[in-house]
Amino acid sequence: MSLTTQFCTMLAMIAMGSFFGAALDTYSRFLKRGTRKRWLVFINDVLFWLFFGLATFYVLYLVNFGEIRFYIFLALICGYAAYQAMFKTIYLRILETFIKVVVRIYRFFVKSLQLLLVRPIRWMLFVLISIIMALLKGLWSLVKIILLVLLWLLRVIWKPVFWILKIFWGLMPKKIKKSVEKLYNYFAGKSKQIKNKLSNMINSWKKDKNEPK
Numbered sequence: 224m225s226l227t228t229q230f231c232t233m234l235a236m237i238a239m240g241s242f243f244g245a246a247l248d249t250y251s252r253f254l255k256r257g258t259r260k261r262w263l264v265f266i267n268d269v270l271f272w273l274f275f276g277l278a279t280f281y282v283l284y285l286v287n288f289g290e291i292r293f294y295i296f297l298a299l300i301c302g303y304a305a306y307q308a309m310f311k312t313i314y315l316r317i318l319e320t321f322i323k324v325v326v327r328i329y330r331f332f333v334k335s336l337q338l339l340l341v342r343p344i345r346w347m348l349f350v351l352i353s354i355i356m357a358l359l360k361g362l363w364s365l366v367k368i369i370l371l372v373l374l375w376l377l378r379v380i381w382k383p384v385f386w387i388l389k390i391f392w393g394l395m396p397k398k399i400k401k402s403v404e405k406l407y408n409y410f411a412g413k414s415k416q417i418k419n420k421l422s423n424m425i426n427s428w429k430k431d432k433n434e435p436k
Contacts, residue, residue, distance in 0.1 A: 228287050233298045235286045239279050240302020245314050246275065252318060 250271050256264055283295070306314075 229294075232283070232286045232292075232295065235282050236279075236295050236298030237302035237305065239282055240299040240304075241306040241310065242278075242302075243275055243299070244303045244306030244311065246271075248311065248315060249318060252315075252322075 250267075254264065254267055259267075279299070283291070
C-alpha cells in the first residue's frame with residue numbers, strides 16, 4: 224500500500240469516526256431509550272451497528288480495496304474523539320434547530336391542509352346534510368298532509384256508500400243474504416283453519432328448536 228493510499232485511508236477513517244459520533248448522537252436523540260421497550264432497543268442497536276459497520280467497510284473498500292490495518296481503528300477513535308471535543312455541541316444545536324424547523328413545517332402543512340381542505344369539506348357536508356334533512360322534513364310534512372286529506376276524503380265518501388250498501392242489503396231477498404252469509408262464513412272458517420295450522424307449525428318448530436340435542 225502506497226503512502227498516498229495510507230494517508231487517504233487515515234483521513235477517511237477519521238471522517239468515519241466523526242460520522243459515527245454524529246450518527247450515534249442522532250440515533251440516541253430519536254430513539255429515546257427510556258420510553259422504548261428493551262427488545263425494540265436491542266433490535267435498533269443491532270441495526271445501527273450493522274449499518275455503520277457496512278458503511279465503514281464500503282468507504283474502506285473505496286479507498287484501499289478493503290485492506291484492514293491496525294491504524295484504521297486508531298483513526299476511527301481519533302475521529303470520534305475529535306467530534307466529541309470540537310463538533311458535538313455545534314452539531315447538536317444544528318440537529319435541534321433542524322428538528323424544530325421540520326416540526327414547524329409539518330404543523331404549518333397540517334394546519335394549511337385543515338384550513339384549505341378539511342374544514343371546507345366538513346362545512347359543505349354539514350350544509351348538504353342540513354339541506355337534505357330539511358327537504359326530508361318538508362316532504363314528510365307534505366306526505367302527512369296528503370294522507371290526512373285522503374283519509375278525510377275516504378271518510379266523506381265512505382259514509383254515503385255505507386248507507387247505500389246498507390239500504391241495498393236491507394232490500395235484498397233473504398235467499399241472497401243467506402248465500403252471502405254462508406259464503407262469508409265459509410271463507411272465514413277456511414282462513415281460521417289456515418291460521419290455526421300456521422300457528423301449530425310455528426309452535427312445533429319452536430319446541431323442536433328449544434329441545435336439547
